[in-house]
Amino acid sequence: MSPVSATYWGIPGYAIFWVLFAIAAVLFAQRLYFLFRLMRLGKAENRFDNLGQRIKAMLVEVIPQWCNLKTVTRKDIAGIGHALLFWGFSLFLISYIIFIGLAGGFGASSAIEGTNFEVVYFSILDVAGVLVTIALIMAAVRRYIIRPERLEASAEAGIILILVFVLMALNVAVVGFGYSAHDINASWPPLGSALAGYLSGSGLSQGTLEAVYQAMWWLHYLVIIGFMVYIPRSKHLHILVSPLNILFRPLGHKVVLKPIPLEEAEYFGAAKIEDFTWKDLLDLYSCAVCGRCHASCPAQLSGKSLSPREVVLNLKEHLLETGPGLLAGKAEVPPESKAKTMIGDVVTEEEIWACTTCGACQEVCPVSIEHIRKIIELRRNLVLSQNKMPESAQLMLRNLQSRGNPWAGVQSLRLRGDWTSGLDVKILAEGDKARTLFWVGCTGALVERNVEATLAMARVLKAAGVNFAVLGDAETCCGDPARRAGYEFQFQMMAEQNIATFKSHGIKEIVATCPHCYNTIKNEYPSYGGDFKVVHYTQLIADLIRRGKLKLTKELNSILTYHDPCYLGRYNGVYQEPRRALQAIPGANFKEMERSKNNSFCCGGGGGLMWIEEQPGTTKINQMRTEDALKTGADTVVTACPYCLQMFEESIEHKDIKDSLKVKDLVELVEAAMKQP
Amino acid sequence: MNIIVCVKQVLDPEIPPAKFKIDPATKKVIPPPGVPPVISVFDERAVEAACRLKDKQGGKITVISLGAAQAAEVVKHTIAMGTDEGFVLQDEAFEDLDSFGIAYVLGKAIEKIGAYDLVLCGRQSADWGNGQVGSILAEIMGIPVVTLACDIEAADKKLKVKRIVKDGYEVLEAPMPSLITASSELGLPRLPAGMRIMIAARTQVPVWKAADIGAQGPELDKAKAHTEVTGLSVPSRKTECEMISGDSPGQAAENLAAKLAKLL
Ligand code: SF4
Numbered sequence A: 001m002s003p004v005s006a007t008y009w010g011i012p013g014y015a016i017f018w019v020l021f022a023i024a025a026v027l028f029a030q031r032l033y034f035l036f037r038l039m040r041l042g043k044a045e046n047r048f049d050n051l052g053q054r055i056k057a058m059l060v061e062v063i064p065q066w067c068n069l070k071t072v073t074r075k076d077i078a079g080i081g082h083a084l085l086f087w088g089f090s091l092f093l094i095s096y097i098i099f100i101g102l103a104g105g106f107g108a109s110s111a112i113e114g115t116n117f118e119v120v121y122f123s124i125l126d127v128a129g130v131l132v133t134i135a136l137i138m139a140a141v142r143r144y145i146i147r148p149e150r151l152e153a154s155a156e157a158g159i160i161l162i163l164v165f166v167l168m169a170l171n172v173a174v175v176g177f178g179y180s181a182h183d184i185n186a187s188w189p190p191l192g193s194a195l196a197g198y199l200s201g202s203g204l205s206q207g208t209l210e211a212v213y214q215a216m217w218w219l220h221y222l223v224i225i226g227f228m229v230y231i232p233r234s235k236h237l238h239i240l241v242s243p244l245n246i247l248f249r250p251l252g253h254k255v256v257l258k259p260i261p262l263e264e265a266e267y268f269g270a271a272k273i274e275d276f277t278w279k280d281l282l283d284l285y286s287c288a289v290c291g292r293c294h295a296s297c298p299a300q301l302s303g304k305s306l307s308p309r310e311v312v313l314n315l316k317e318h319l320l321e322t323g324p325g326l327l328a329g330k331a332e333v334p335p336e337s338k339a340k341t342m343i344g345d346v347v348t349e350e351e352i353w354a355c356t357t358c359g360a361c362q363e364v365c366p367v368s369i370e371h372i373r374k375i376i377e378l379r380r381n382l383v384l385s386q387n388k389m390p391e392s393a394q395l396m397l398r399n400l401q402s403r404g405n406p407w408a409g410v411q412s413l414r415l416r417g418d419w420t421s422g423l424d425v426k427i428l429a430e431g432d433k434a435r436t437l438f439w440v441g442c443t444g445a446l447v448e449r450n451v452e453a454t455l456a457m458a459r460v461l462k463a464a465g466v467n468f469a470v471l472g473d474a475e476t477c478c479g480d481p482a483r484r485a486g487y488e489f490q491f492q493m494m495a496e497q498n499i500a501t502f503k504s505h506g507i508k509e510i511v512a513t514c515p516h517c518y519n520t521i522k523n524e525y526p527s528y529g530g531d532f533k534v535v536h537y538t539q540l541i542a543d544l545i546r547r548g549k550l551k552l553t554k555e556l557n558s559i560l561t562y563h564d565p566c567y568l569g570r571y572n573g574v575y576q577e578p579r580r581a582l583q584a585i586p587g588a589n590f591k592e593m594e595r596s597k598n599n600s601f602c603c604g605g606g607g608g609l610m611w612i613e614e615q616p617g618t619t620k621i622n623q624m625r626t627e628d629a630l631k632t633g634a635d636t637v638v639t640a641c642p643y644c645l646q647m648f649e650e651s652i653e654h655k656d657i658k659d660s661l662k663v664k665d666l667v668e669l670v671e672a673a674m675k676q677p
Numbered sequence B: 001m002n003i004i005v006c007v008k009q010v011l012d013p014e015i016p017p018a019k020f021k022i023d024p025a026t027k028k029v030i031p032p033p034g035v036p037p038v039i040s041v042f043d044e045r046a047v048e049a050a051c052r053l054k055d056k057q058g059g060k061i062t063v064i065s066l067g068a069a070q071a072a073e074v075v076k077h078t079i080a081m082g083t084d085e086g087f088v089l090q091d092e093a094f095e096d097l098d099s100f101g102i103a104y105v106l107g108k109a110i111e112k113i114g115a116y117d118l119v120l121c122g123r124q125s126a127d128w129g130n131g132q133v134g135s136i137l138a139e140i141m142g143i144p145v146v147t148l149a150c151d152i153e154a155a156d157k158k159l160k161v162k163r164i165v166k167d168g169y170e171v172l173e174a175p176m177p178s179l180i181t182a183s184s185e186l187g188l189p190r191l192p193a194g195m196r197i198m199i200a201a202r203t204q205v206p207v208w209k210a211a212d213i214g215a216q217g218p219e220l221d222k223a224k225a226h227t228e229v230t231g232l233s234v235p236s237r238k239t240e241c242e243m244i245s246g247d248s249p250g251q252a253a254e255n256l257a258a259k260l261a262k263l264l
């Protein structure tokens, strides 16, 4: 007999049950509807394409808890705890529906009570309860004793841990008191039955046991519906929202920057919270404040004020603060936030310009939050509408705008096509046609150190018999630095121009040495009508080695380590080819850095930061990365990106360790290993 | 407020010195291939000054540029910065003019544009650097000129101009219309923002020939030019490095100061 069918003070238990449920349901729905309306303040964006594929991908990510398990390392096993919690708690959720909802609320207890199904499920719950409790203890120990940087020991986190623990304990208590009050002698479920056995022998009267059982049952029920009311009002909103966020994450390419439509607008980019898209706002709800992004952000780790976690949290708080006013259609917002401007008060300019767009935050985020596009939207507003940016950024953008490349001053002691002199390469003149274009990129064409790698590349391609042409002086910037710095229209123009150039020469395939060019042309040009086959040179070289077109015969007795460029690795998943090429070098002893592949640590040069000054008084990101390379004991750090190459050069110079560590572009080593002894 | 800005397209000063070539016969610079010309930095400041005035009180900015057909790019750059329209003045008759000839042509173009309250020029061009065109143009048009402005305010049909002098600035008042030349101290020109880059890229810049502006005067007769180029050469650059030492940092500083004093 379920306690719901009893009568309390003359009121039927069913009435109490459903009235309480109705109150909780209204509070729950009210909050969710409010959050939904706030989210709808955002701009439109289509994330409903390929729904079938999306749903499948979401289930595959969430149910096996891959979202949390993917970041488990020897040092950080929190993901396992979360997976246990998730699976365990899911079982409990189902049990609430069956044993409290159906059996209690709908009076189906007679059909369920005492069945084998009940015994088996309760037994499973006992095991799950123990696992969940272990996870809770792990979580509590981490939060309050180990206290890793990424977690903030908030009251909210404590409340939820206690609440879940209480639920686990009550579950056993309800079974224990229930069984003993109803004289059920069983050995399954183990914990509940053991408690029942103990209570039966304790000499408590049947009446007392029944009363305590009923009290426990109702308390259990209250905690469950209280949970329902509390969740959408706390950071644990992520329990409800994050599966949706994973559902609507970008398919394919991970960092999707929205083109700005070509129409006059009052301003561009995001100046107010409602300038973000609804998906960006959904992102804010989804954050579980796990701090993984915070703990892997190179800007944060090098002492800058930027923390992706804080950006998300502050934007969320700002949305909740200003949202009600916006919904009411009132221009005015609550007094305390009246003076708050999103750029400046909620996210500072310093933070906005510290991001290297390395993607580490997005890689580790268990709920697929897209941090980078938000930062770029903020930059767009600063650059396109406020004309506010660090002087170094402005200088770079001015050069891009008037000279078609981001370099100036001493770095531009050469002209774009200069590197071709003395080499027999085909430079496309107007009207010439070619199938394969070697896209050199500004840095590879203009900066002295990088030109060496470009020359090596041209020689290697020729040696392998690859038929290619270059644009020489007619090449311009691909637009990546403009886009990452928020100078969107300049990017759009460059994209259109370059696509027209490629088409005019009948180009089908583009080989890029710079991962930034590679990423831009491959993933972003298609939106502007440029569909070309784009390969990164490391892919091409690995392929040429595999096919025997490149023979690496010369021994290079060297200990190598490889630095994954963010835009090659995390952005495009090219991890294996460069390693295969390096491992094909005779005599090379290959060592991995601790942070490698998708956990690689940025060199500090992406997102326009190659030209933008790092916040004074902070550690330089390239110095930190050079430390990583040194720790492997390698004598050569190899990379496949012109920015990384320069960043390492600079920090090696700065640390004055030229004798112990060299930096090489992958193609330079390949060329060295090709030479006959 | 109607503002006219005269801008010049010059060889990119960022071109590496080794790339500069001169044709000794014609005494002309041979531009290296593939390097687009840029707006003369001083003229860019004149455009910035115009844009600032427009930001404050609205109005229309018209840009004219005398030069080759590529000058259209420079005019587009100013449109990206915020000017409203522009014209390129290009004709065989305009080639190799000296400052007087150039001022004459610009004057004719301004006459064609019509009403204006202010004409702005750079203090000098970034290539030849004669620094005369502005003043001569004002003379031709019979309006006052204020050179080397670092700040301009407009109010009640009057212009308040901060003018750079050797050890600071002086404030002058000029009537409208006047001609003002902009100095570097005006500050960094703006980065073209918003959609203006795209608007500018899609703008067609009309070209005016001598006949279009009625420029037929004797001023175009090169034989009667006031100046003549007698020679042109790439300056040779030498750097010498001398280490100044001393027994103590203080002593080294003293030695350095003494050395500098001698050089000045
Ligand atoms: S992209 Fe990189 S630098 Fe930017 S917030 Fe994310 S982790 Fe930090």
Ligand code: SF4
Pocket: A286, A287, A288, A289, A290, A291, A292, A293, A294, A308, A309, A312, A361, A364, A365, A366, A367, A368, A369
């Ligand atoms: S944004 Fe993602 S990684 Fe960062 S704290 Fe929130 S949930 Fe964690």
